[in-house]
Amino acid sequence: MNLLAFVGRRLAGAAVLLVLLSAAIFAATAVLPGDAVSAVAGVDASEGQRADVRAELGLDRPAAERYASWAADALRGDLGRGFIGERPVTEVLATRLPNSLLLAGLTLAVTAPLATLLGLWTGLRGGGADRLVSTGAQVLAAVPEFVIAALLIAVLAVWLEVLPRVSVIPLGGTPLDVPRALALPVLTLSAVGLAVATRLLRVSVADAAATPYCEAARLNGVRGVRLAARHILPNAAGPAVQALTLTTGALVGSAVVVENVFDYPGIGRELQLAVAARDVPMVQGIATALVAVMLAVLLLGDICARLLGARERHGR
Amino acid sequence: MSRQFDRRTFLRRGAAGAAALAVGPGLLAACSTDEPGSGRKPGPGSSPRSGGTLRAAFVGGGASETLDFFNGPSALDLVRARAWHGTLGNLDPSGPDGVRYGVLKGIDLSADLSTYTLHVRPGVRFTDGSELTSADILHSLSVLAGKSMLPVYRLAAANFDLARAKADGDLKVVLPTLRPIADGRMILCQGNFLVVKDGTKTFRKGMPSCGPFRLTEFTAGQGSAFERFDDHYGNVPHLDGLELRSIADSTARAGALTSGEIDFAHDLSPVTARTLADDAKVRLVPTKSPYLVGLSFQMNMSVEPFDDPRVREAFKLAVDREAMVKTVFYGDAEIGNDLPSMGFPDYAESLPQRAHDPARARELLKEAGADGMKVRLTTGPETPGMVEMATLFVEDLKKAGVQASVRELPAGQLYADFATYAALPLAGSYQMPIPALSTYQMSTAGGSPSAFGWKESETDTLVARARAESDRSKAKQLGTQAQRTRWEEGNQVLPVFKPNLNAQAEGVSGIRDDLFEQFPGFSQASLA
Numbered sequence: 001m002n003l004l005a006f007v008g009r010r011l012a013g014a015a016v017l018l019v020l021l022s023a024a025i026f027a028a029t030a031v032l033p034g035d036a037v038s039a040v041a042g043v044d045a046s047e048g049q050r051a052d053v054r055a056e057l058g059l060d061r062p063a064a065e066r067y068a069s070w071a072a073d074a075l076r077g078d079l080g081r082g083f084i085g086e087r088p089v090t091e092v093l094a095t096r097l098p099n100s101l102l103l104a105g106l107t108l109a110v111t112a113p114l115a116t117l118l119g120l121w122t123g124l125r126g127g128g129a130d131r132l133v134s135t136g137a138q139v140l141a142a143v144p145e146f147v148i149a150a151l152l153i154a155v156l157a158v159w160l161e162v163l164p165r166v167s168v169i170p171l172g173g174t175p176l177d178v179p180r181a182l183a184l185p186v187l188t189l190s191a192v193g194l195a196v197a198t199r200l201l202r203v204s205v206a207d208a209a210a211t212p213y214c215e216a217a218r219l220n221g222v223r224g225v226r227l228a229a230r231h232i233l234p235n236a237a238g239p240a241v242q243a244l245t246l247t248t249g250a251l252v253g254s255a256v257v258v259e260n261v262f263d264y265p266g267i268g269r270e271l272q273l274a275v276a277a278r279d280v281p282m283v284q285g286i287a288t289a290l291v292a293v294m295l296a297v298l299l300l301g302d303i304c305a306r307l308l309g310a311r312e313r314h315g316r
Numbered sequence: 317m318s319r320q321f322d323r324r325t326f327l328r329r330g331a332a333g334a335a336a337l338a339v340g341p342g343l344l345a346a347c348s349t350d351e352p353g354s355g356r357k358p359g360p361g362s363s364p365r366s367g368g369t370l371r372a373a374f375v376g377g378g379a380s381e382t383l384d385f386f387n388g389p390s391a392l393d394l395v396r397a398r399a400w401h402g403t404l405g406n407l408d409p410s411g412p413d414g415v416r417y418g419v420l421k422g423i424d425l426s427a428d429l430s431t432y433t434l435h436v437r438p439g440v441r442f443t444d445g446s447e448l449t450s451a452d453i454l455h456s457l458s459v460l461a462g463k464s465m466l467p468v469y470r471l472a473a474a475n476f477d478l479a480r481a482k483a484d485g486d487l488k489v490v491l492p493t494l495r496p497i498a499d500g501r502m503i504l505c506q507g508n509f510l511v512v513k514d515g516t517k518t519f520r521k522g523m524p525s526c527g528p529f530r531l532t533e534f535t536a537g538q539g540s541a542f543e544r545f546d547d548h549y550g551n552v553p554h555l556d557g558l559e560l561r562s563i564a565d566s567t568a569r570a571g572a573l574t575s576g577e578i579d580f581a582h583d584l585s586p587v588t589a590r591t592l593a594d595d596a597k598v599r600l601v602p603t604k605s606p607y608l609v610g611l612s613f614q615m616n617m618s619v620e621p622f623d624d625p626r627v628r629e630a631f632k633l634a635v636d637r638e639a640m641v642k643t644v645f646y647g648d649a650e651i652g653n654d655l656p657s658m659g660f661p662d663y664a665e666s667l668p669q670r671a672h673d674p675a676r677a678r679e680l681l682k683e684a685g686a687d688g689m690k691v692r693l694t695t696g697p698e699t700p701g702m703v704e705m706a707t708l709f710v711e712d713l714k715k716a717g718v719q720a721s722v723r724e725l726p727a728g729q730l731y732a733d734f735a736t737y738a739a740l741p742l743a744g745s746y747q748m749p750i751p752a753l754s755t756y757q758m759s760t761a762g763g764s765p766s767a768f769g770w771k772e773s774e775t776d777t778l779v780a781r782a783r784a785e786s787d788r789s790k791a792k793q794l795g796t797q798a799q800r801t802r803w804e805e806g807n808q809v810l811p812v813f814k815p816n817l818n819a820q821a822e823g824v825s826g827i828r829d830d831l832f833e834q835f836p837g838f839s840q841a842s843l844a
Contacts, residue, residue, distance in 0.1 A: 032732075033729065033732065033733040033736065034729065034731075034732030034733030034734070034736070035732070035733075036732075037734070038731045038732055038733075038734045039389070039728075039731075039732065040389075047765075049470075050734075082379075082380050084377070084380040084389050085377065085379075085380030085381060085382040085387070085388060085389060085390075085393075085536075086382065086384075086387060087379055087380055087382065087536060091379075092379035092536075095379065095535070095536075095537075096379060096537075153571070157571070157575065158575075161575075164575065164577065165568075165571040165572060165574075165575040165577070166563060166568050166571055166572040166575070166577060168561065168572065168577050168578075169538060171533040171534075171535050171538060171539050171540070171541050171559070172533055172535055260564060260565045260568070261565060261567070261568060262568065263562075263563045263564065263565060263568045263572075265537060265538055269378060269564065270378050270379050270537070273377070273378040273380070274378075274380075275728070276726075276727050276728025276729075277380075277728060278728070278732050279380070282379075282380070
């Protein structure tokens with residue numbers, strides 16, 4: 001197996017997909033009802049003023065032409081300026097995207113080891129513990145994020161007062177300057193991810209534990225941690241890794257609820273605001289960047305899964 | 317997420333022109349008003365205590381926030397600029413000219429209402445030590461405001477001949493009007509016209525400014541920090557510093573307030589505000605009249621049966637205003653009388669309050685042959701309470717025999733496709749606090765698309781005459797006459813005025829003294 005060739009092939013595919021998806025995003029903004037003119041010129045603007053603003057924003061040109069010039073600029077690294085406030089889109093991405101990546105990364109760092117432990121434990125043990133954890137996970141996965149957030153706030157911020165209620169980041173700083181402010185957002189996001197990943201792992205661990213080679217390993221006296229880590233986990237992790245990468249990638253752009261509740265300065269809310277204001281360059285830039293992040297995360301997930309698979313073959 | 321009443325909307329609706337409160341030329345000669353607050357200097361023994369950094373949170377506009385308030389759409393952009401830059405003046409219904417001047421000493425206008433002379437207050441200094449002169453005002457007004465895309469700043473160009481504006485010495489700006497108006501002070505001193513130094517092209521930290529605070533830090537979508545400017549004209553702030561934060565979610569703003577992370581939370585949703593009512597550490601400070609937002613429904617007169625005045629009256633009689641105030645705003649709102657701009661000097665307060673009379677509404681609909689009519693009310697969560705009000709209105713209409721239903725659009729969509737909006741038969745809307753006649757001229761006169769088919773050249777003429785009338789009582793009479801027509805035959809149901817539900821930590825004071833309450837200023841604020 002040539003990992004490099006695999007990565008190269010996947011990268012080329014991702015690039016093509018990125019171009020196609022950016023066009024799809026542009027098409028989506030074009031068919032959204034309305035445009036940014038009302039947001040810029042005001043509801044009460046006259047027809048003449050509207051036409052002026054439309055021309056100034058370049059919205060009077062055909063959509064295909066607008067996309068072509070956007071794509072040409074984007075290739076040079078210039079994603080344009082937002083209609084509202086005229087900030088360069090790249091600047092917004094540079095300040096917000098790292099925060100979102102951090103949030104998603106930390107969530108993964110909490111979720112992955114915990115899910116592995118819980119998945120192995122419940123999958124191998126079965127019985128009462130399994131039923132308890134599985135039911136718990138099921139409930140957790142079903143509760144909406146904002147409810148979990150509210151519960152965590154009520155307990156940790158209001159009642160016990162151990163964590164700040166809102167993630168107030170020092171001006172000019174990053175969330176890393178106030179690690180405490182990250183705790184509640186990460187906990188909230190981890191809860192759902194953990195529940196899903198645990199359920200997935202439990203099933204595949206149980207499957208793997210029932211296979212003949214596992215039986216053979218057991219008969220050879222392999223027990224406990226060694227059995228779990230060397231023989232079961234590599235075979236069981238595949239689907240869970242894929243699921244975790246998917247949710248982590250999606251988290252980067254879709255943690256809007258958590259960003260709102262804790263006032264975390266992520267990219268998801270910027271996207272939401274831009275859509276509401278019909279700020280096409282901002283929507284286009286952010287959405288394309290998020291697609292790129294998602295494709296990169298998926299690629300990483302595939303590489304991980306492939307490496308796991310390779311180990312599995314190696315281990316046999 | 318709670319939606320902001322954004323400044324964009326304020327500016328667009330509000331571009332305050334006029335006020336019927338026209339001021340006689342005799343009064344004008346003597347207009348050298350000092351701010352009432354200007355005598356209050358901080359110092360030992362003075363109450364309230366000076367010092368400290370006040371932290372306030374607003375909805376904000378995310379990464380699109382900008383220091384260039386001439387092109388900045390979010391409410392926070394203007395709040396930040398008010399702390400940072402000097403203003404020409406603010407509307408002050410209790411003031412002698414209806415305004416309170418800032419960097420100006422006063423505004424004179426010629427007897428024929430064709431020329432305004434702005435007198436610069438001497439001795440106003442920028443942070444770089446230079447003195448503010450007429451050139452700075454001219455630059456801010458004719459170059460920066462003149463080029464702005466925001467309608468409120470365009471209003472200057474719509475009323476004044478900016479190309480012919482000129483400086484007369486260092487302390488006078490002469491501003492010719494395009495046609496005679498008596499209420500130009502209301503346009504210039506509505507709080508939005510802030511002054512920066514002559515030649516300013518870009519806005520950045522460290523640029524000279526003459527407001528109460530100087531900017532030390534700014535991160536779009538996150539917040540800004542200020543320190544007191546000790547050489548500020550008029551009154552030096554009590555506070556040492558100021559921090560303005562963007563916290564988009566209403567509950568999060570309230571949470572930050574109760575946990576002591578901020579001292580002032582702007583514009584909470586009614587439900588959030590209610591949860592704070594029992595908190596001893598926090599005080600609710602809703603904005604007072606006239607700084608109230610009108611929530612309304614527009615009936616489209618170019619769509620049947622709203623072309624029939626009886627149907628329009630029936631809809632106005634059908635609405636249970638008190639129930640809306642109680643259920644949607646928990647009593648913390650005022651009952652409206654189907655006219656915008658309650659509390660402003662030119663508001664027709666002498667008209668009787670319209671009653672809730674579903675029986676009469678039913679009769680009127682029957683007379684007009686519209687009983688059992690079908691109508692769909694379109695609205696969206698553009699400001700807290702809008703959708704809830706629409707739901708109640710539809711129930712009221714059903715009781716009057718109308719087959720009404722409500723359609724809620726996602727946030728941001730109601731106004732985004734304006735052509736579609738203006739063609740709706742029945743639509744939700746809201747009005748920012750601006751004087752009555754300017755509201756009319758901005759959004760209703762001349763068959764404007766947002767007038768929903770109202771086209772009454774007689775009323776338009778009345779309003780224009782009221783604006784050009786320098787006799788105060790005559791102007792009031794003309795203005796009231798115009799509003800009576802709107803009240804009787806108009807196509808707007810305006811049942812409720814709601815305040816901005818602000819809240820502050822116990823002990824904070826002086827924010828209200830800065831006027832222009834929907835965009836609070838902190839030059840006179842102090843902490844406990």
